[in-house]
Amino acid sequence: MTSSTASGRRERQREATYAEIVSTARALLAEGGELSLRAIAQRMGITAPALYRYVANYQELVDLVAFEIDKAATTRFAEAAARYPDDDPAGQLVAATAAFRSWALANPREFGLVFANPIADSSCVRRDLLTSATSGHFMNGLLVRIFHERGIPHPALDELDPEVRAAVLDPLIPIDASAIDEADRGVLWIFMRAWQTLYGVVTLEVFGHMDPRVIESAAMFTAAMHSQLPPLGLDAEPEGPRLQAILAAELAREAAQKP
């Protein structure tokens, strides 16, 4: 009957060990090493089988680490967004997406762990990741705010493919669906399309299936982002050029930070 935050001395120690496992794993990953139970255990001054007191198997540990990496990455996205005022969710979104790209390119293995792992065939734990992704909630939260503050053109429910309609009415994506009226749920389809575009171009860049010079110049990413302004109702003057300028500024900022 003890909740996850039980105050027993035992529980606290256990929680601390959990945290150390994850942080050790992340450190190991950041240093270019492979993510292995034995390596984690060794660095913690522990033997590998001991980890099985905390994790059922290797995949569960990977999922745990992936979730935490996603959470940490989200704070970076939020920091980028925070450079723009709270009453400018569109500007914040643009900054966040640029941060997403630069994080992914700088940490390809972490990106692969979180976003390029098959989740369909995996256990329920991983399936939950579809709806519990921290970064997803953050991005979708910004989209929701844009929707509430300036509106986003979207198809009516009966214009949608039946299966898509079912998906937006009972959404399986990281979003607080109660923030959007059922009648307006068509906007979730726009959100999904936007996510697809961002995910697609970043994955292509991270995996390098494209001319390196095009990746380096961020031209493909810029083009993909621009292509999503009209469907989000953000292309009209003066908003469109303003957001394009913000994107260019964020990309330049990151380029200056790199070398």
Next chain:
Amino acid sequence: MTSSTASGRRERQREATYAEIVSTARALLAEGGELSLRAIAQRMGITAPALYRYVANYQELVDLVAFEIDKAATTRFAEAAARYPDDDPAGQLVAATAAFRSWALANPREFGLVFANPIADSSCVRRDLLTSATSGHFMNGLLVRIFHERGIPHPALDELDPEVRAAVLDPLIPIDASAIDEADRGVLWIFMRAWQTLYGVVTLEVFGHMDPRVIESAAMFTAAMHSQLPPLGLDAEPEGPRLQAILAAELAREAAQKP
């Protein structure tokens, strides 16, 4: 000084063993097993170290297998395209892209091997894969034919980002650049954008980072494909609706074949 097709008895045997290695690996992969040197060797009635007479290391074998998988997949794309007349490259392209998607969803591991493996940090062998991908040549070949037969609107060279301009003038993508005048090389940028869209949506679907119902219905894929018709100059009446109908027909065809 012997070329790769030397006619010595020795060379022929060696070539045959190479082929057997790859085919064994593909069979193993198709049966759901992991791709390991030992498993391949065992199935060939050989010990694992013997494989090192043919392959420098594991990654090289993976690359070899990936290349062959790509080649085999391309014949499937070509078969789909062949259902449409040769003077209809646009229809062939639509059919090929639908085949690409259905192949990827049906063979996620093969897809991951070929298209979701990092190639930036790898050896030169893998970097060659950027320009030698069989499937890439096939798809780009269809795009080139569309360009020659009906034209594709494209930016002039001086409208392009400098790095993109360099990339289209000395292309590092699977295409026969000599088929396109230097002055028209801006169309390669359109090709790259089209590839990005196809790659992005299919990768998203294969990795399952989206509501399963949306994947199942192919709605996201359809939307992504439709979005690429205007930039390819294929959206005008009656060509646009015709191609959309072809896409729908191909998707329905595959759906009927599945269960």
Next chain:
DNA sequence: CATTCCAGTAAACACCGTTAACGGTAAACG
């Protein structure tokens, strides 16, 4: 015929995830 080359082998190394049986220590209970 003699030589050279080379595919393949056996043994070993250093890893990996995972399981089993066991010990000691700290919390929980009477």
Next chain:
DNA sequence: CGTTTACCGTTAACGGTGTTTACTGGAATG
């Protein structure tokens, strides 16, 4: 307080992986 219980971590071991080393046998070459 003493006793019991629960749990963290250990050691040993199994089967698996990629990879290297030294060696062998037979086929192609001179």
